[in-house]
Amino acid sequence: MRTQVAIVGAGPSGLLLGALLAKAGIDAVIVEQRSAEYVLGRIRAGVLEQVTVDLLDEVGVGERMHREGLKHDGFELCFGGARHRIDLYGLTGGKRVMVYGQTEVTRDLMNARHAAGLPTIYEADNVAIHGWDTDRPSVTYRKGDETHTIECDFIAGCDGFHGVCRASIPPAKLQTFEKVYPFGWLGVLSRTPPVSHELIYANHERGFALCSMRSHTLSRYYVQCSLDDRVEQWSDEMFWDELRARLDPEAAAKLVTGPSIEKSIAPLRSFVTEPMRFGRLFLAGDAAHIVPPTGAKGLNLAATDVGLLGHALIEHYHEKSSAGIDHYSARALRRVWKAERFSWWFTTLMHKFPETGAFGQRMQQAELEYLVGSQAARTTMAENYVGLPLEG
Incomplete structure (x- = not known):
């Protein structure tokens, strides 16, 4: 098989890149190790920046998002038993975020790709990349009893943190930066x-909590927990009791509980790989970087990566210019590091860190009080939360 761009990974970043390229008439084949049902079963983020919304509109899959998604003009910080609203819309001159689950983004992109008859190979075993440092790269995989080869001009590694693309790079050719946080999120x-009709981020002496949602009838809640905790240790009743304890009295009284549909514990880490280009291989999304979910940047960073990469590849094919692909890594990493900084800062502000003790808790309290009392500080937070410009 021959194509122009081989995309490894059929999550939202791989599918979005495929859609951008298809719109520009560039051939791409997507190879995915898992089944389509497995990909859709992942429960992930649900807050979209305007840049991500614009990219989904650009490829023509935004109709259901605009119809069913929830536009949020702000969110609330809860500490000291009270809530304080961050007015995103007012502080940023009319910008907002869209609450629309990653599963739904993936479904919309997947359905559009299927309707267009574009090739996606699911349940591909033993995926491997070859020749990424030559002018003849390729991707191989097994399907049934046969090994298949996709010859291509470029490979896009959109296959996540544990994927094959970054793992195929010799360690001497990349530099990694990582911080592992001493807690997880029980969701x-x-x-x-x-x-609440907007998200609530809570700082409490018992630990962090987040009240989020997927729709008017589907809620997503989190509490900070120990890395030693196991899902089986947490009954639904225990979870709801712990969440109530970390909220202000009004929210605790209004909380509607029910059986959990899904329950999981996610560790938190910050991670960046440099560079994000190796010859004819490009890394995008979780293959190149991970952010703690506090700032809702993971899916949005993946989208902006492939926005930059997609437009660079279009420039290469349509204008015969290599400027975009040559500068892809540097352009993407500028935005990645700013999002990493915000996610690290917000995580540090809102969570209980065992090693900081009473002094650290007082510093958090002082910073929160300064934040809600200073328009300049709230503006900085709002600008980062709604998302910096694509070239930010």
Whole structure:
């Protein structure tokens, strides 16, 4: 098989890149190790920056998002038993975020690709990349009893943190930066109305909590937990009791509980690989970087990566210019590091860190009080939360 761009990974970043290229008339084949059902079963982020919304509109899959998604003009910080609103819309001159689950983004992109008859190979075993440092790269995989080869001009590694693309790079050719946080998030999805029409981020002496949602009838809640905790240790009743304890009295009283649809524990880490280009191989999304979910940047960074990469590849094929692909890594990493900084800062501000003790808690309290009392500080937070410009 021959194509112009071989995309490894059929998550939202791989599918979005495929859609951008298809719109420009550039051939791409997507190879995915898992089944389509498995990919759709991943429960992930649900807050979209305007840049991500614009990219989804650009490839023509935004109709359902605009119809069913929830536009949020702000969110609330909860500490000291009270809530304080961050007015995103007012502080950023009319910018907002869209609450629309990653599963739904993936479904929309997947359905559009299927309807267009574009090739996606699911359940591909033993995926491997070859010749990325030559002018004849290729991707191989097994399907059934046969090994298949996709010859291509470029390979896009959109296959996540544990994928084959970054793992295929000799360690001497890349530099990695990592911070592992000493806690995780216990998350529960429930078919209950959200406790608030906007997100609530809570700083409490018992630990962090987040009240989020996927729709008017589907809620997503999180509490900070120990890395030693196991899902089996947490009954639904225990979770709801712990969440109530970390909220202000009004939110705790309004909280509607119910059976959990899904329950999981996710560790938190910050991770960046440099560079994001190796010859004819490009890394995008979680293959290149991970952010803690506090700032809702993971999916949005993946989208902006492939926005930059897609437009660079279009420039290469349509204008015979290599400027975009030559500068892809540097352009993407500028935005990545700013998002990493914001996610690290917000995580540090809102969570209980065992090693900081009473002094660290007082510093958090002082910073939160300064933040809600200073328009300049709130503006900085709002600008980062809604998302910096694509070239930000």
